Amino acid sequence: MRTHEAGALHGDFDFSALRPGWLSVPQDVNAILPELWSANVERSGGVLHLGGLSVEKLAAEFGTPAYVLDEDDFRARCRAWNDAFEGADVYYASKAFCSKAVLRAAAEEGLYVDVCTAGELAVALAAGLEPSRLGLHGNNKSLAELHQAIDLGVGRIVADSFTEIERLEAIAAELGKRPKVMVRVNVGVEAHTHEYIATAHEDQKFGFSLAGGDAYEAARRVLAAEHLDLVGLHSHIGSQIFDTAAFEVSAARVVRLHAKLQTDHDTVLPELDLGGGFGMAYTTQDDPQEPAVIAAALRGIVEHECAAAGIEVPRLSFEPGRALIGPAVFTLYEVGTVKPVTLSAGASRLYVSVDGGISDNIRTALYDATYSATLASRSSTAIPALARVVGKHCESGDIVVKDEFLPADIAPGDLIAVPGTGAYCRSMGSNYNHVPRPPVVAVRGGQARVILARETVDDLLRLDIG
Numbered sequence: 001m002r003t004h005e006a007g008a009l010h011g012d013f014d015f016s017a018l019r020p021g022w023l024s025v026p027q028d029v030n031a032i033l034p035e036l037w038s039a040n041v042e043r044s045g046g047v048l049h050l051g052g053l054s055v056e057k058l059a060a061e062f063g064t065p066a067y068v069l070d071e072d073d074f075r076a077r078c079r080a081w082n083d084a085f086e087g088a089d090v091y092y093a094s095k096a097f098c099s100k101a102v103l104r105a106a107a108e109e110g111l112y113v114d115v116c117t118a119g120e121l122a123v124a125l126a127a128g129l130e131p132s133r134l135g136l137h138g139n140n141k142s143l144a145e146l147h148q149a150i151d152l153g154v155g156r157i158v159a160d161s162f163t164e165i166e167r168l169e170a171i172a173a174e175l176g177k178r179p180k181v182m183v184r185v186n187v188g189v190e191a192h193t194h195e196y197i198a199t200a201h202e203d204q205k206f207g208f209s210l211a212g213g214d215a216y217e218a219a220r221r222v223l224a225a226e227h228l229d230l231v232g233l234h235s236h237i238g239s240q241i242f243d244t245a246a247f248e249v250s251a252a253r254v255v256r257l258h259a260k261l262q263t264d265h266d267t268v269l270p271e272l273d274l275g276g277g278f279g280m281a282y283t284t285q286d287d288p289q290e291p292a293v294i295a296a297a298l299r300g301i302v303e304h305e306c307a308a309a310g311i312e313v314p315r316l317s318f319e320p321g322r323a324l325i326g327p328a329v330f331t332l333y334e335v336g337t338v339k340p341v342t343l344s345a346g347a348s349r350l351y352v353s354v355d356g357g358i359s360d361n362i363r364t365a366l367y368d369a370t371y372s373a374t375l376a377s378r379s380s381t382a383i384p385a386l387a388r389v390v391g392k393h394c395e396s397g398d399i400v401v402k403d404e405f406l407p408a409d410i411a412p413g414d415l416i417a418v419p420g421t422g423a424y425c426r427s428m429g430s431n432y433n434h435v436p437r438p439p440v441v442a443v444r445g446g447q448a449r450v451i452l453a454r455e456t457v458d459d460l461l462r463l464d465i466g
């Protein structure tokens with residue numbers, strides 16, 4: 001092992017050329033920061049535990065890599081958001097993570113569920129969810145998907161194009177049904193983390209442009225359609241949003257359209273959906289607000305805009321995905337190799353290779369997402385080393401955690417845990433390099449069970465008919 005890590009403590013080595021500004025050298029490299037971990041995770045006897053179960057036991061029983069779900073934490077988050085948004089409806093955006101056990105848990109905690117394909121719909125039905133408590137999204141739902149949703153009586157279908165409005169009307173007429181429809185509005189606001197751009201973001205595939213008049217026309221056509229029941233407008237402005245400024249702009253715009261439609265067509269639109277995208281903490285640089293704070297702010301914005309427009313406040317709905325499931329999961333990996341890579345002037349980075357990678361977490365490569373990691377199977381008295389957690393795939397962009405301090409004595413056979421991997425990791429997982437996808441192990445009340453099995457090479461070969 002190179003000795004540069006000692007420099008960090010002695011102040012003669014400058015990590016700053018290699019580490020991002022937000023990442024400071026930890027006082028205690030073994031610390032489990034509560035803001036990054038689910039509620040029932042703790043380090044005890046040096047080893048990371050969830051609900052009293054050690055990661056060594058979990059790894060021995062279920063193998064690595066594995067996604068480990070703190071089910072009590074997920075359920076508590078569902079309740080917290082549902083309580084905060086009392087008087088409104090909370091839809092769990094199942095694309096973040098979709099399995100029978102998780103959708104059933106969300107439903108048991110009182111949430112509705114959003115799906116956007118026949119596949120996600122099939123999981124919700126297999127979980128025993130009521131079709132009336134589901135919403136269907138998507139910019140290119142197939143005829144079969146629309147047909148199935150209308151036939152089942154899915155609670156609402158969010159229309160995304162003029163073509164789709166025609167299809168919905170034709171299918172509803174054929175089936176003799178009158179589905180509830182929302183019109184997805186592209187409000188021209190795109191929010192991401194702490195920044196948002198209030199204009200010039202019409203240039204994307206979702207929804208009907210508000211500025212261009214398409215959203216008004218879409219709502220008019222749904223109102224005019226004999227077999228469609230327009231319940232309201234829908235907007236979703238982005239993901240990993242930390243403040244309500246972007247919602248303020250988008251809600252103002254969508255409420256104005258809502259009011260104009262009511263006046264022009266002498267009707268009442270009973271609902272309004274403001275989407276999801278509420279931020280969560282992946283690293284210490286993220287600082288999400290409490291659900292109650294967000295809910296109060298959003299309610300205030302809508303009430304203010306409705307008062308200004310002189311209309312009643314419609315029933316609101318929201319669609320958090322990552323904020324519910326993201327923080328409830330960590331990924332457990334085993335370290336295979338550790339390689340110090342010298343860069344320049346003695347600066348070096350520790351490349352820690354784990355037994356998964358881009359196939360179980362594509363977000364780092366796809367979105368430049370940041371994550372944290374900790375040595376999970378023991379605590380260490382070694383000094384912190386600037387590390388990068390990488391996977392086993394044949395791709396240099398196969399990075400799980402780009403920048404993190406790990407104990408300098410980290411070694412093959414150690415277990416590493418990466419928190420905050422509940423959303424868009426398993427659901428965006430792939431079989432790149434024919435690596436089977438990891439299982440999801442749920443821990444509830446101190447008991448662990450597999451809720452999504454580990455894929456096997458045989459599963460992959462079964463599809464390869466040669």
Ligand SMILES: *Cc1c(COP(=O)(O)O)cnc(C)c1O
Pocket residue numbers: 093095096137236238239240275276277278319320321322323423
């Ligand atoms: C993705 C998506 C969500 C959830 O986004 P999160 O960032 O996971 O909260 C909600 N609504 C719609 C329409 C979406 O496309």
